[in-house]
Amino acid sequence: MNSSAKSFLLSWFAVAALYATGADAKDCAGVSFPDQAQVEGSNLSLNGLGLRLATMLKVKVYVAALYVAKTSNDPAAILDSTAPVELVLQFVRDVGADDLRKGWDEGFEKNAKGQLPALKGRIATLNGWMTDVRSGQKLVFTRKPGAGIQVSVNGANKGAIPGDDFAKTFLSIWLGDPPNPEIKAGLLGGACG
Numbered sequence: 001m002n003s004s005a006k007s008f009l010l011s012w013f014a015v016a017a018l019y020a021t022g023a024d025a026k027d028c029a030g031v032s033f034p035d036q037a038q039v040e041g042s043n044l045s046l047n048g049l050g051l052r053l054a055t056m057l058k059v060k061v062y063v064a065a066l067y068v069a070k071t072s073n074d075p076a077a078i079l080d081s082t083a084p085v086e087l088v089l090q091f092v093r094d095v096g097a098d099d100l101r102k103g104w105d106e107g108f109e110k111n112a113k114g115q116l117p118a119l120k121g122r123i124a125t126l127n128g129w130m131t132d133v134r135s136g137q138k139l140v141f142t143r144k145p146g147a148g149i150q151v152s153v154n155g156a157n158k159g160a161i162p163g164d165d166f167a168k169t170f171l172s173i174w175l176g177d178p179p180n181p182e183i184k185a186g187l188l189g190g191a192c193g
Helices: 005-025 075-080 097-127 164-175 181-187
Strands: 036-039 042-054 061-070 083-091 138-144 148-153 154-160
Touching: 036 061, 036 083, 042 083, 042 181, 061 181, 075 164, 083 164, 097 148, 097 154, 097 164, 138 164, 148 164, 154 164, 164 181
Parallel strands: none
Antiparallel strands: 036 042, 042 061, 061 083, 083 138, 138 148, 148 154
């Protein structure tokens, strides 16, 4: 093979690798997400995708997408930001409402520490809004600084849970002490899954 053919092939592989990397950033476990999201007039960028794995068998439950005003691989920077954040969970298997509630309870217990008593009533509100979720359906959580977390269950707006303390602890379920380390790494810009 002559040097110009080698050069062409190397260039082609470099371009293909760039496109493959871009596709990986928007697709995980067969679920695709756009690069941008709009929250009340603010443009948010996709920070990363994470895969929720359950049990020792690493069963795929949902793909999470994290949208932020300024991308970062530092969880504290995202949690402490005063900008909107959107977390989208797209399910790849059916999950019952009781399992969702159990997951929220475990996540808050691991991440709230001493704040848990102050959050109990708001956690109960969140749990009350949960329904059985089918594969392909979404839960969307939008942090609105000063207003808490807006909750949407498969396109139905359930309402807002007030408090920046609640919003920060809720997002810590994925960015603090997560249910599986792969989901946090993916949401912070690493590989999904």
